[in-house]
Amino acid sequence: MAKAPQNAISPTRAEDYPEWYQQVIRAADMAENSPVRGCMVIKPWGYRLWENMQRALDDMFKATGHQNAYFPLLIPMSFLEKEAEHVEGFAKECAVVTHHRLEPDPNGGLRPAGKLDEPLIIRPTSETIIGATYAKWVQSYRDLPILINQWANVMRWELRTRMFLRTAEFLWQEGHTVHATEAEAIEETQRMIDVYADFAENWMAMPVTIGSKTPGERFPGAVDTMTIEAMMQDRKALQAGTSHFLGQNFSRAQEIVFQSESGDREYAWTTSWGVSTRLIGALIMTHADDDGLVLPPKLAPCHVIILPIYKDEQRAEVMEYIHSLRDELANQRFNDAPVRVEIDDRDLRGGEKKWHHVKRGVPIRLEIGPKDIEKRSAFMGRRDQPKSSPIGRDELVATIGTILGDIQNQLYNKAAQLRADHSVSIDNEADFRAFFATDDPESHEIHGGFAHCHFADEDSLQPLLKELKVTIRCIPREGNDEPGTCFATGKPAAKKAIFAKAY
């Protein structure tokens, strides 16, 4: 007889990390592949998580002076041609609309008809269409700054897709701002990467490093791309959000011109910044374990799931206790909002029901039967701890906010510890190779991490990086003032960068 699996997710992280990721999504019922190539269906449990992310981010955007608006899905092809680097970056993978109706095909079925004079592309990002609109809005310095964000779907025709991490269509927000001065635009770029870092660390419980991309890794058309980089449990880096200082590149391409206080006509300074449903992938790979999803309480759609246990004749008594406990808990607060409590009274076996919520990552499970009621207690399982244990009802109600806060902190600390354990400073190529090389490239061995290395010149490193499948993630903004020598070439180098394998 086969041995019962030790964990709810098979394979485990150690056995096959990429497949474990897919299985966590499936077990938590968050999303699935759709019949449309490269596009996914975000299922209710995944979407509730996204809604909570949206709400928190949206509040932060509004608190920093931004308003939401909505711009067209489709972009005329000619708009894309205006910024040379931008078209280079996005024309290779975009959905092109060429017709505006379908007609019966003489061979059966339908065929496209009504050819458009100019093809339209589905936005891969909206700098060009929003910039064209801003050019009309901006006349004088009095019209500035423009501080607008858009929640939208975008599309990039990726060849290799993976749910949440890289899909042809994805949901995101894109901020697009216009400023009268370079200094203001740079300040905005920094402000928004700080907002993203705040969200990642304090809501997602995911430690991130803030830094600038090297020229080769910048957003097409940007002068500077700021990024937040996180370490996943397989020690790969994931770019979780970016904020771009676009200089005057887009305003020149799109004629965003204003009359300054002194009466001169000047090109405006623009920024853009975005995060996407990719954050859900980042959250999974930061916290999930071999039993499935683990949700940081601040973003969990449900904080506490109550599981009644009874025989038929005990039902009334148990449900009464549970409903009153639910109400008491829901009157408590966590993170400036009511505690979110649900009861699962479906007719399922206890074990099946428990594992359902373990796999979905609910922070706290309460199993309650007649014996718990006798003792005025509950049997509590914390998703961040292996064992369940009883807790008195009064203590539970009094400390529920504290417990949720503690789970939030534990998740952050665990992720920070992983990053600390696998971050190294490297000053020579041999060590660099040893850090990133595997004995067997086909194995699922987890290795490497973040290598902090002084480097002089991005281009000369490319052969080495390509060989090792390593990329430069960012030049960290903080604690990076000591000059040194390039780990590979020995040339003098002003800054360190983080090198890592990456998503």
Next chain:
Amino acid sequence: MAKAPQNAISPTRAEDYPEWYQQVIRAADMAENSPVRGCMVIKPWGYRLWENMQRALDDMFKATGHQNAYFPLLIPMSFLEKEAEHVEGFAKECAVVTHHRLEPDPNGGLRPAGKLDEPLIIRPTSETIIGATYAKWVQSYRDLPILINQWANVMRWELRTRMFLRTAEFLWQEGHTVHATEAEAIEETQRMIDVYADFAENWMAMPVTIGSKTPGERFPGAVDTMTIEAMMQDRKALQAGTSHFLGQNFSRAQEIVFQSESGDREYAWTTSWGVSTRLIGALIMTHADDDGLVLPPKLAPCHVIILPIYKDEQRAEVMEYIHSLRDELANQRFNDAPVRVEIDDRDLRGGEKKWHHVKRGVPIRLEIGPKDIEKRSAFMGRRDQPKSSPIGRDELVATIGTILGDIQNQLYNKAAQLRADHSVSIDNEADFRAFFATDDPESHEIHGGFAHCHFADEDSLQPLLKELKVTIRCIPREGNDEPGTCFATGKPAAKKAIFAKAY
């Protein structure tokens, strides 16, 4: 010298209603046409209104047991072919994606490349793609009901567009549900049209009539289409929301089959229901006046705008008074939420500033200068009343919620009165013709309204309706049990319908 205009909006409703509508949108800075044919840009003031609508509706959907999810933007062409009436209804006006990249054109610029094996269309509505997914999810009666809503953008290649009312791309929500029995699906259809009516009447302050569409006006593929119909100020009808009982039509086309409790394989029963940014157009045409937008307080992004009036040396005193008043007002509640108060301290002339907020429809304006402070009062203008008058500070703070509630009610009552004044029962063709005919078809004369008429047969009325540009809006659900005779043919008729010109 030209006489100063009496109103902020030119032309007035009486002078040219369609142009007045466009000018209200422009004056309130809600939206504008985009460089993409038929698509609009929803500007921050318009989008804030949409956000408030979304929030209220979303809460109502969740309170009735629905969850949100997200399905792909693109639909394979073959999916559309499966339901015969559906393809007939939507194939004629849809954006078709045929290529997945752009390449340099030898003649300059770019051209589409990477032709797709199967064209994809941008969703005009998602029954087909969501149904294909549901077919996989539904196996047993235990999987039912499925109660899911999606907030999304959709696209219909309309020839004649008008901002908010009819645009190629628009934002909406679409609910898609699956049930084990016909009765449950019909109950859901009714429940959701009731939710829409509740939202229209209690949030938008817009009276609506609930009814069924006649067969000729149904959603393509539906068995029954329920609608809420509202009367605009030009007495035309506007369909503000629909809820469709789809019977087994889509489940047969898409093979949504389940095993019933008795073990039989049965086709499921489905519904769909939606409202869109069209509601913003409805709100404008219900409440706006010749001075611009008028917002019902429950949906207004800002309830109270405070306009400080001072000479430079009085600034500190005035702003201190205003900030403390703002805080006191914001601590009051209206509609179960804090009162939304903003201060406009821009350096503009007082009149210009006042009219800025009149045109945007802010429910309450408070002008406050040193003399008001002396009297511990504020000069209050209600958007629903022509004249401003002083009010004591304490009274204002104590009654702000009541005042906002009163404005909400007044707006509803005014709209209900308009509808009552222009709703008639008609039992013969001569009166019907007289009600809808104009002397001069080119004039902007406002005429007609809702004609409640018994009718026997939709088809036989078409020539008359076409001649008069009148449509059958709905067969009202309530108070429609008295049989009669058809107003045009004299045949026995079981029900009355509402006839009206319409958007």
